[in-house]
Amino acid sequence: MKKLSARRRHPLAAVVVLLLALAATGGLYAAFAPAGKAQADETAQSLAIEEGKKLYTVGCASCHGTGGQGTTDGPSLVGVGSAAVDFQVGTGRMPAQQPGAQVPKKRNIYSQAEIDQLAAYVASLGAGPITPTEKQVSPEGADIARGGDLFRTNCAQCHNFTGEGGALTHGKYAPSLDGVSNKHIYEAMQTGPQNMPSFPDTTMPEKEKKDIIAYINSVNGDETPTPGGFALGGLGPVSEGLFGWIFGLGSLIAVAVWVAAHTAKAKKS
Numbered sequence: 699m700k701k702l703s704a705r706r707r708h709p710l711a712a713v714v715v716l717l718l719a720l721a722a723t724g725g726l727y728a729a730f731a732p733a734g735k736a737q738a739d740e741t742a743q744s745l746a747i748e749e750g751k752k753l754y755t756v757g758c759a760s761c762h763g764t765g766g767q768g769t770t771d772g773p774s775l776v777g778v779g780s781a782a783v784d785f786q787v788g789t790g791r792m793p794a795q796q797p798g799a800q801v802p803k804k805r806n807i808y809s810q811a812e813i814d815q816l817a818a819y820v821a822s823l824g825a826g827p828i829t830p831t832e833k834q835v836s837p838e839g840a841d842i843a844r845g846g847d848l849f850r851t852n853c854a855q856c857h858n859f860t861g862e863g864g865a866l867t868h869g870k871y872a873p874s875l876d877g878v879s880n881k882h883i884y885e886a887m888q889t890g891p892q893n894m895p896s897f898p899d900t901t902m903p904e905k906e907k908k909d910i911i912a913y914i915n916s917v918n919g920d921e922t923p924t925p926g927g928f929a930l931g932g933l934g935p936v937s938e939g940l941f942g943w944i945f946g947l948g949s950l951i952a953v954a955v956w957v958a959a960h961t962a963k964a965k966k967s
């Protein structure tokens with residue numbers, strides 16, 4: 699008993715007890731922690747990258763290089779991230795149908811599962827913008843009025859006030875945003891495809907992106923009213939007012955001239 703008491707009072711006794719406790723805690727964690735799930739996720743990611751590499755070799759490597767390093771026919775994909783792949787392939791812009799001033803949107807030839815695999819492979823080449831989640835792109839709770847202000851400040855110069863699109867220089871154009879999914883609008887702001895500047899979270903936070911998405915949905919809905927009649931491309935009150943002055947007032951002047959001319963003829967006869 700005296701020896702046991704002496705050992706308990708030894709200066710290293712507390713250290714020994716602490717080490718034993720840590721060892722026991724680590725053993726229990728190793729025994730009951732969900733290591734299987736983490737390993738399964740890692741395995742699934744590896745398989746996705748492997749399958750994505752196969753798809754990339756067949757459909758993308760001829761332009762972007764065998765390792766995504768880029769060629770004279772296509773830019774480097776190192777660091778573009780999964781969001782860029784999801785946007786470009788998901789909207790049918792890639793693989794490109796033919797070279798030109800701008801690659802148009804067309805029918806998509808890949809399933810979403812294949813797009814995810816391609817995105818996983820390209821993302822493995824270098825860190826970049828990540829494909830957003832449904833929660834990130836949902837406009838629920840967004841400020842539509844604030845989104846309108848942001849859109850008119852940052853986007854209307856090319857897409858016009860209601861996202862109807864417009865012409866740019868040298869055969870390029872800003873596409874219409876009508877019917878574009880929330881996810882693809884978010885990804886376009888993240889990655890800046892083709893002629894569009896990018897708006898990363900450091901420049902435009904997630905909340906502002908959601909506000910813009912809410913505004914686009916509100917002006918491009920099927921039940922969006924046009925109190926003034928024809929929307930005239932949604933170019934805004936100045937152009938629509940000018941249309942009214944030129945054609946409306948011009949028509950009234952033409953009618954007045956016609957009436958005056960026929961009145962003069964009637965008096966002469």
